[in-house]
Amino acid sequence: MKYLVTAQEMKQYDKNTIEYLGIPGPVLMERAALAAEDFLKERFDAVKERTKVLIFAGMGNNGGDGLALARLLAADGYAVAVKCVGDMQRATKQWKSQWQTLQHFPVKTDSNIAVDEYNVIVDALFGVGLSRPVEGNYADAVKEMNKAEGFKLALDVPSGICSDTGRVLGCAFLADVTVTFGFCKRGLVLYPGAEYAGEVRTANVGIGQESFLGQEPEMYTYEKGSVQLLKRNAAGNKGTFGKALLVAGSNGMAGAAILAAKAAYRTGAGMVKVITAEENRQIIQQGIPEALYGSCRQLTESLDWADVIAIGPGIGREEQALQCLKTVVERSRKPLVLDADALNLLAEENGRMLAEELRAQGAEGRVILLTPHVGELSRLLKRTTSECKDDLPACAKILAKRFHAVAVAKDARTVVCKEQGACYLNTTGNSGMATAGSGDVLTGVILGLLAQGMDAPEAATCGVYLHGMAGDLAAGLHTEYGVMAGDIAECLIKNQNKKA
Ligand SMILES: NC(=O)C1=CN([C@@H]2O[C@H](COP(=O)(O)OP(=O)(O)OC[C@H]3O[C@@H](n4cnc5c(N)ncnc54)[C@H](OP(=O)(O)O)[C@@H]3O)[C@@H](O)[C@H]2O)[C@@H](O)CC1
Numbered sequence: 273m274k275y276l277v278t279a280q281e282m283k284q285y286d287k288n289t290i291e292y293l294g295i296p297g298p299v300l301m302e303r304a305a306l307a308a309e310d311f312l313k314e315r316f317d318a319v320k321e322r323t324k325v326l327i328f329a330g331m332g333n334n335g336g337d338g339l340a341l342a343r344l345l346a347a348d349g350y351a352v353a354v355k356c357v358g359d360m361q362r363a364t365k366q367w368k369s370q371w372q373t374l375q376h377f378p379v380k381t382d383s384n385i386a387v388d389e390y391n392v393i394v395d396a397l398f399g400v401g402l403s404r405p406v407e408g409n410y411a412d413a414v415k416e417m418n419k420a421e422g423f424k425l426a427l428d429v430p431s432g433i434c435s436d437t438g439r440v441l442g443c444a445f446l447a448d449v450t451v452t453f454g455f456c457k458r459g460l461v462l463y464p465g466a467e468y469a470g471e472v473r474t475a476n477v478g479i480g481q482e483s484f485l486g487q488e489p490e491m492y493t494y495e496k497g498s499v500q501l502l503k504r505n506a507a508g509n510k511g512t513f514g515k516a517l518l519v520a521g522s523n524g525m526a527g528a529a530i531l532a533a534k535a536a537y538r539t540g541a542g543m544v545k546v547i548t549a550e551e552n553r554q555i556i557q558q559g560i561p562e563a564l565y566g567s568c569r570q571l572t573e574s575l576d577w578a579d580v581i582a583i584g585p586g587i588g589r590e591e592q593a594l595q596c597l598k599t600v601v602e603r604s605r606k607p608l609v610l611d612a613d614a615l616n617l618l619a620e621e622n623g624r625m626l627a628e629e630l631r632a633q634g635a636e637g638r639v640i641l642l643t644p645h646v647g648e649l650s651r652l653l654k655r656t657t658s659e660c661k662d663d664l665p666a667c668a669k670i671l672a673k674r675f676h677a678v679a680v681a682k683d684a685r686t687v688v689c690k691e692q693g694a695c696y697l698n699t700t701g702n703s704g705m706a707t708a709g710s711g712d713v714l715t716g717v718i719l720g721l722l723a724q725g726m727d728a729p730e731a732a733t734c735g736v737y738l739h740g741m742a743g744d745l746a747a748g749l750h751t752e753y754g755v756m757a758g759d760i761a762e763c764l765i766k767n768q769n770k771k772a
């Protein structure tokens with residue numbers, strides 16, 4: 273597990289480290305600068321004589337890191353220059369102290385620095401202290417850095433990227449690599465920040481879990497290779513691995529049901545039964561002969577049969593779909609995944625009572641998982657899609673609380689939230705997965721994991737991770753252009769623990 277922090281959390285952990293653990297701020301700053309220097313040496317030591325480093329320093333402690341890095345590099349024999357941006361009178365105490373020390377080292381700091389003479393550009397304008405859009409001299413500096421041709425390194429956060437949301441505030445530095453200090457910031461993983469950050473290296477500067485003082489970060493992700501599936505019972509039979517009921521596919525939408533059912537099997541479910549429109553019988557039985565088939569009339573008895581249920585992929589919004597949803601909600605209390613049109617129906621006026629019923633069931637302890645994409649989320653929360661996109665974790669949390677459920681908010685970086693506790697942000701997957709049917713596969717994956725007895729939050733996080741890994745494998749075979757949902761289902765669980 274890897275923590276992802278907000279600016280406020282990071283500042284609190286800095287403060288705890290200094291005030292409670294007794295490690296002085298200048299020590300942390302020195303370690304931050306040393307970590308950045310280590311990285312540059314790893315890349316450029318072999319061509320040291322030809323490496324000229326230009327550091328743009330703001331007036332906060334991020335700028336202080338930049339000054340400390342300039343000193344370390346100069347002492348190591350690199351050609352270094354520093355361009356200060358901002359009013360030195362207003363610089364932080366640590367900045368001023370770094371500036372004084374720097375005067376004893378051969379670092380160019382005068383005003384006539386020609387940017388095109390440097391082949392490494394370091395951005396130390398703003399870190400977690402960015403509080404408003406970048407404008408004026410700062411915006412000019414960002415543009416100058418972006419225009420320069422050299423290798424681009426950001427210290428802590430690319431300037432202009434909001435550490436919490438990954439949004440661009442005004443304009444932002446486009447880095448090749450970001451060396452971030454202590455913990456990875458959320459904004460380096462969320463888009464568009466992730467694109468501006470380039471490759472992210474998280475450096476240990478002496479701020480660790482001891483600095484939480486009981487307040488853990490509210491977001492985490494899985495590192496590649498860290499996801500564990502439930503151990504399979506060698507003596508098990510198909511009943512051992514769970515009976516998964518899938519209500520999916522209206523007339524003409526059999527594909528959604530096939531994809532989800534396939535994904536549930538590929539993830540390890542023992543038995544999958546598909547309840548779908550009568551017209552789909554033949555195509556389902558040909559498309560996935562391993563699945564049991566039932567018509568909508570057999571729904572009630574199938575609810576008794578099932579261990580876990582998913583409803584939504586391809587069901588449409590017609591009366592029959594609403595009736596199926598009503599039956600699933602009212603006639604069963606078994607773990608339930610709601611996706612696609614099941615969510616749209618809940619968001620509509622004639623699904624309002626059903627949504628209320630579901631909320632009440634969630635409050636009484638029914639296991640509910642909701643898997644909306646941004647559009648479905650916006651309908652459920654009655655917010656615009658850009659409001660949801662701009663702060664997906666916050667919106668997912670609202671949904672989880674409203675339904676006392678696990679919310680899986682799907683986007684380029686999918687978020688999983690429970691009512692209480694930390695959110696999971698997924699980092700596997702690629703643009704190839706933005707393709708029809710990809711969400712149906714995810715529903716099947718989560719259903720398959722639930723069927724095997726995984727608890728709901730874990731099935732959601734693990735499911736999203738595995739789905740993304742399968743998408744990455746599929747992109748390896750077909751490129752991000754060529755991935756189709758069926759490829760994702762085919763690649764499930766193959767080498768899911770392959771390291772990056
Ligand atoms: N604590 C520690 O010991 C450690 C800290 N570390 C480092 O410190 C960094 C955080 O430092 P920080 O808190 O000083 O904030 P930082 O990002 O430098 O910027 C603040 C300055 O920018 C200004 N400002 C903001 N937005 C602006 C805008 N749009 N346009 C113009 N000005 C703007 C803001 O002005 P103000 O808002 O106060 O008017 C203030 O002057 C952190 O990212 C890491 O690199 C590491 O060394 C590890 C140990």
Ligand SMILES: [K+]
Binds near residue numbers: 430431
């Ligand atoms: K920076």
